Amino acid sequence: MRGVRLGAAAAALALSVGAASADDDFWALQFGPTDGGGASDPATEREQLKELERNPPPGYPTLSSANIEATKAAIVRYERIVEAGGWIAVPEATVKPGEDHFAIVELRDRLIVSGELAADAAGGETLDGTLVEALKAYQATNGLTPNGRLDPPTVAALNVTAADRLKQLKTNLKRLTEMAAVVKPQRKYVVVNIPAAQVEAVALNKVITRHTGVVGKVDRPTPLLRSTITEMNFNPVWRLPPTVISKDLIPQGRELQEKGENVLIKTGIEAYDGSGKKVNPEKIDWSTSAPKSYSYRQPPGKDNPLGFVKINFASGESVYMHDSPSEGLFGRNFRAASSGCIRVHNIERLAYWLLGQNDGWDEEKVSKMKETGQRLDVKLATPVPLHFVYITAWATEDGTIQFRRDLYNRDGVAEIATSY
Known part of the structure; x- marks a missing residue:
């Protein structure tokens, strides 16, 4: 058996792309062949993908109180997946739409289990049209470029275990619940989701x-x-913060000084002593402790x-x-x-x-x-x-389940969840 298949009813809950609504016309961008054949212009495709990464569609708010019940439902769903044995790993491979590879059989089973692909989806070892669209949906809901290709980042995300995904959902439910008590939905606010x-x-x-x-x-x-x-x-x-001064500016200053160059002259950054007096950059010896006593700023430009x-x-x-x-x-x-x-x-x-x-x-x-x-x-x-x-796993009110890499390794899951 190549993977654990859920019943047709559960598997048919294919994930929609939660980062987009119908008004956003998300799939109007063509990311590559969707019928398993034909050739797209690689340069055009790359630009379209970059444009999507630069300008994501609005989607649903991450901190909406409606996401709490949706995430609870996602937890129930993933508990069933784990109880049924989870999914097996997809072999490491790089496969473009229309190409054949033995890993595609495992990919089909993997996407059936998590719901992007219907349980009765037929196919063999070809990354064909239906599977390409399912893979794009998976990539979009996992913070990956939806290029419809099986590539190393996608394989890494696919191979985070169902048990670890379940743990992330439970961990993030607590985070979402805490934030829902803070956010006032009737007001305007800004959210930065770090992962x-x-x-x-x-x-x-x-x-x-x-x-x-x-x-x-x-x-x-x-x-x-x-x-x-x-x-x-x-x-x-720009007033350089302490971390940038100690970890970037001073080491760079020493390195350039050895080459007969000056980091301040090169970058246009200005140094000031404790009394606020501007320091002549050519008189700074970066090999001494003196640079640590200065403040630094860069004029607009x-x-x-x-x-x-x-x-x-x-x-x-x-x-x-x-x-x-x-x-x-x-x-x-x-x-x-x-x-x-x-x-x-x-x-x-x-x-x-x-x-x-x-x-x-x-x-x-x-x-x-x-x-x-x-x-x-x-x-x-x-x-x-x-x-x-820091929200790495959540579901939105339309039932879409979202995952992001555990960037700073705060979820207590396997390292693979941090690396894709």
């Missing part, structure tokens, strides 16, 4: 806009927090890592949300690359929504700030609650 590397702007329990984010590296994790967004800093000065706007809120962790000149990061499937702060794609939309047309601010005016580079701080007329959360 999903996504930002949601929510009002009246509806996602108004969803943004791809870049979150903290595994060794510099983005912290959990509850705060309030109070201000927008347009074309801000095209190379400033904060980009053209910083979203300001109180944080004891020295983290913030901001634009980024490194657009390429938003087109990656794995986006843990910061020192703890959150970089937000299409931040103009989020900034405009937060300002709420207060004092004549509209979309055009926000865009103009990016064009002109004018330095300006603007207080929000109404502060907006902000939540940084």
Whole structure:
């Protein structure tokens, strides 16, 4: 027997793509051949996939109270899967739509068990049209690029055991329940789900806009927090946080000094002593302890890592949300690359929504700030609650079950759940 098959009724509960609603026309993007044949333009396909990663459809709010009952139902469903023996591992393989491979038989059985594929779905060793669509659905609900291919990240996600997925659902039910008591659905708020590397702007329990984010590296994790967004800093000065100074700037300063170069001159960063006096960068010896006593800042400009706007809120962790000149990061499937702060794609939309047309601010005016580079701080007329959360498994009100990689290994499950 190649896998544990559930009854037809259970298996027919194929997962819909929870990150999209009918209005979003999610599947209007063609990610590759859907009939197991024909050839798509690889360059066009890559761009379409990157566009989807940069601009995900709104979907349902992660912290909705409706998700609590939906997640409880998902737990019951996964308890049955575990009791029935779970699923067997899919062999490591890279298979494109239309190709044949022995691993495809195991893939079919795996997707039947978890519900993306109907129990009576026929097929052999070909990654054909129906299976391609089922695989895309699986990828989308597991935070993977929905390319319809069997690839290493997809195999790793598929091979997280049913028991570990069940444990994640139970762990995250507690997190969701705690957050439901905090979030006020009648108000607008912003959520950063760290494992999903996504930002949601929510009002009246509806996602108004969803943004791809870049979150903290595994060794510099983005912290959990509850705060309030109070201000927008347009074309801000970047004041380097302690972690960046100690782990990035000073080591880089020493390395470049050995090559006869100066890190401050190269980056445009300025150093200041304890009295606030600017330090001549050419007089800094990076091999001594002196650089540790300085503060550092970078003026606004095209190379400033904060980009053209910083979203300001109180944080004891020295983290913030901001634009980024490194657009390429938003087109990656794995986006843990910061020192703890959150970089937000299409931040103009989020900034405009937060300002709420207060004092004549509209979309055009926000865009103009990016064009002109004018330095300006603007207080929000109404502060907006902000939540940084760690949710790796949940179900939405339509019954869709979502999983994300356990980025910082906080769920107490096998390491494979952190690695795809």
